[in-house]
Amino acid sequence: MTLTLILFYAFIAVVSVQIIYYLSFLFSFGIKHAETRIKKHIPISIIICAKNEAENLKKNIPLILNQNYSNFEIVLVNDSSSDDSLEIMEEFASNYNSIKLVNVKVSEAFWGNKKYALTLGIKASKHEFLVFTDADCKPNSNEWLAHLSSHFSNEKSIVLGYGAYAKKKFSLLNKLIRFETVMTALQYFSYANMKSPYMGVGRNMAYKKDLFFNNCGFSSHMSIKSGDDDLFINEVSNPSNTAICFTKESFTISEPKTSFKAWVLQKRRHISTAKHYKSKHKILLGLFYITQLLFWILGIVLCFIGFSWLWVTILIILRFIIQWFCFGFSAQKLKESDLIFWMPILEILLVTSQLSIFIINLISKPKHWK
Incomplete structure (x- = not known):
């Protein structure tokens, strides 16, 4: 031959x-159709961990405060920022009773580890149902929280959403970033739909607090700098406890990287976690x-x-x-x-x-x- x-x-x-x-x-x-099933508003804690995100906090927190949702709090976690993020968080917290502030100071043992900051934010939250997004994300509608939370049930303790990136005209890099995002979403939505969930994105997902503490949080992979979203979901998800939400009202929109170098650095962190997935x-x-x-x-x-x-x-x-x-x-x-x-x-x-x-x-x- x-x-x-x-x-x-x-x-x-x-x-x-x-x-x-x-x-x-x-x-x-x-071939799956998006489900819209708005239910009674359950109490929600939105966790936002931010490091040097002053401008994004100013732009996006008002959009989250404007959600058409009757019972939620926002837990802002300042992860040792060196810009004005803490001051902006303090201003929001002083003006809105629904905002709680957690200030994470530099820790030599956990420096550069988002999981430590997120853990403190989760501990400070008062509600059982947690929604996660990033400071650079804006909800696609004022029904974002209602759509995402409606997928919680007695069986479903995890909800995976879609975190899109803003479109930029005449940019091949922007198309590449969005293509990779769609392909990633296509896979994790498909796997979850086939009862084998393996990851979610921290820009837009939700889970119950007892799921976090029953799993001892991020303890099994705390030393890994990334993976607060995908590694955690890979650990705690199973064929029956994970729902997917992909109505357009439930999207979040983030500003994409504008240089190939910055995008590669971001992807390096993401790809490094894949070797820790289930076999x-x-x-x-x-x-x-x-x-x-x-x-x-x-x-x-x-x-x-x-x-x-x-x-x-x-x-x-x-x-x-x-x-x-x-x-x-x-x-x-x-x-x-x-x-x-x-x-x-x-x-x-x-x-x-x-x-x-x-x-x-x-x-x-x-x-x-x-």
Whole structure:
């Protein structure tokens, strides 16, 4: 058997795995309808941990205070900021009884660890149901809290939401950031929908306080600088306790990074946590990424050497059609339809960027959450 034939058979296997993955996992979310079921307003504590976020606090706290929700408090956690964040938090706390302030001072043992600051914020909260977002996030509507909290029930103690990034015209980096965000959401929503939740994003998620304390908080991974959202959800979620919320009113919107370097630093922290996921999730996610990478490598090589070009072309087109359907349905749900046309270019950029970040992380580990 020649090397070229081996590459062709490997390409068939890679395309088959990708198609099976898209049709079995990701298509389940693509065809799911968003549920709107506003219930009685349960008491909610919103936890916002901020480090050097003075301007974002000024812009976004009023939007959260303006939520059409009858019973909530905001716990503002100042994580040893060096700008005016503490002063701005103090001003909000003095003007609104619904705001509680937690000031985390520099601790040598926990410096640079968001989990320590979040733990203090959770301990200071007075309600059982907790909603998490970041200082640079704004709710997409004044019904954000109502939509997210409505998914809590006797069975559901975790609610995973969508944290979008603002659109910027004429920016390929912005499209890449939003594409990666949609692909990530497509996966964690799909896995949760198939009763195998594995992560959420701290920009927009919720869980019950007793779930946190029964798990001893972040103690099992406190030494890892990132993972206050995905690692925690990976630990405590199970097939029956996790709900997903993706109505457009429930989104949060964040300002994306404006330089490739800043985005890479952010992704380095996120990617470094994946190796701590449960084994089944590491295997499935790893298999998806590896076959995604090999699809491009083998496809380009086989096209370049001209081996069985008709069959190679058919396999490439088949895989793209299925991918376009799955990604397209999800992008429409998440109001990111402008990315559909750019998908092939964005995918190859994302795959190569992730490979580069993985290699960089092998050489040096990211140190702080900010």
